[in-house]
Amino acid sequence: MLITDATLPDGRTRDVRIDGETIAEVGELLSTTADERSIDASGKRLLPGMIDVHVHFRQPGYSHKETWASGSKSAAAGGVTTVVDQPNTEPPTTDGERFDEKAALAADSLVDFGINGGVTEQWVPETLFERPLFALGEVFLADSTGNMGIDADLFADAVSRASERGVTVTVHAEDATQFNDSARERDDADAWSAYRTPQAEIDAVRRACTVASEHDARIHVAHTSTPEAIDVADDAGMTCEVTPHHLFLSRDDLPELGTFGRMNPPLRRETRRRKVFERVADGTVDVIATDHAPHTREEKDASIWDAPSGVPGVETALPLLLNEAREGTLGYERVRDLTAANPAAIFGLSNKGRIEEGFDADLVLVDPDDPRPIRGEQTHTKCDWTPFEGMDGVFPELTMVRGTVVYEDRHEELFGEPVGRNVRR
Numbered sequence: 001m002l003i004t005d006a007t008l009p010d011g012r013t014r015d016v017r018i019d020g021e022t023i024a025e026v027g028e029l030l031s032t033t034a035d036e037r038s039i040d041a042s043g044k045r046l047l048p049g050m051i052d053v054h055v056h057f058r059q060p061g062y063s064h065k066e067t068w069a070s071g072s073k074s075a076a077a078g079g080v081t082t083v084v085d086q087p088n089t090e091p092p093t094t095d096g097e098r099f100d101e102k103a104a105l106a107a108d109s110l111v112d113f114g115i116n117g118g119v120t121e122q123w124v125p126e127t128l129f130e131r132p133l134f135a136l137g138e139v140f141l142a143d144s145t146g147n148m149g150i151d152a153d154l155f156a157d158a159v160s161r162a163s164e165r166g167v168t169v170t171v172h173a174e175d176a177t178q179f180n181d182s183a184r185e186r187d188d189a190d191a192w193s194a195y196r197t198p199q200a201e202i203d204a205v206r207r208a209c210t211v212a213s214e215h216d217a218r219i220h221v222a223h224t225s226t227p228e229a230i231d232v233a234d235d236a237g238m239t240c241e242v243t244p245h246h247l248f249l250s251r252d253d254l255p256e257l258g259t260f261g262r263m264n265p266p267l268r269r270e271t272r273r274r275k276v277f278e279r280v281a282d283g284t285v286d287v288i289a290t291d292h293a294p295h296t297r298e299e300k301d302a303s304i305w306d307a308p309s310g311v312p313g314v315e316t317a318l319p320l321l322l323n324e325a326r327e328g329t330l331g332y333e334r335v336r337d338l339t340a341a342n343p344a345a346i347f348g349l350s351n352k353g354r355i356e357e358g359f360d361a362d363l364v365l366v367d368p369d370d371p372r373p374i375r376g377e378q379t380h381t382k383c384d385w386t387p388f389e390g391m392d393g394v395f396p397e398l399t400m401v402r403g404t405v406v407y408e409d410r411h412e413e414l415f416g417e418p419v420g421r422n423v424r425r
């Protein structure tokens, strides 16, 4: 296949030849061979597919919320070509056999995937580390969906074992002893933000970084929601990710979102959100990852104390970021780094994340000047709602995983075969 006249993230206009699963050539005035499909990309942007290092595809155990089939369709339609699944499924992914069970289910995936190993009192590190793990994590320092919170000793033990094997530990950093119990008396949606305080995150990130340094280990801090926590991780030489909801939404949105805006860590004040955005724009934040955490409408439609935590996001992250690029608030190279080049570098995916000869042909083609409003009902996750309803997104026209078109939006939407495979095989 030949994609002609595509504008790359750095602004160059180039032709890109794909041979089998890889990018064979990036050049000028390349000519097609007789039997080769050719796509005219003049006026369009070509980006490396997003590597979303934080999703919850819910299988096994909660396939009414999501499956590998539905989640990966949603990913493909949003320009995500690699996902990393988190361990809070049922059963949780805490030993070798459970890893194998999840890996077998992931054969339904349209996009490439990694599978993280979970840490609980019941985990079996010996068998887990024998498997082709993506990373350890997300390791829960406080309870979230799945109630997998662990204590300080087990965390230190996990960090030390991971360090011995050169495995990164992804951390959900909140300290439950710092939650504000007086918020428990309220029943409005903002009470969740008042309860799980910024300080609970900041302190937990600081402690996790200290433990990592003591063990000469590297942690990656999941879903940082405060500028302070981002700075703590950065100062400690660790990496961190920010979710689209903490980047684009704040407590000001909760009157409208209600319990559909409940997640961990929770939405923060608008002043903090702005400072998070600055750190995303200036490169202090390494990665945008979605923490795609689908729950059904019926489940979310409960009191703020009973509703489950989490929002979907895998389909809308890159479109929202590309809309920022369209408006000039983020550059295309920054978007590429946050969504593809940096996650590839941090997690050692040496053949992904860039449009260069020899790299996997994981590609996304978009018309950069054609935004459309995000509609939950049009997304492909089993969770047919979105916290970003009505916001503009620049959606892919075509998504390719190692040379196979897995999503194409022409006259109608077409999905490809489940070609996804474990990136750590």
Ligand SMILES: NC(=O)N[C@@H](CC(=O)O)C(=O)O
Binding pocket: 056, 088, 138, 144, 145, 172, 262, 263, 264, 265, 291, 293, 294, 309, 310, 311
């Ligand atoms: N973020 C959330 O609020 N929920 C996640 C779990 C998690 O990432 O903590 C989920 O799996 O539902």
Ligand SMILES: [Zn+2]
Binding pocket: 138, 144, 172, 222, 223, 264, 265
């Ligand atoms: Zn989490």
Ligand SMILES: [Zn+2]
Binding pocket: 054, 055, 056, 086, 138, 291, 293
């Ligand atoms: Zn998560």
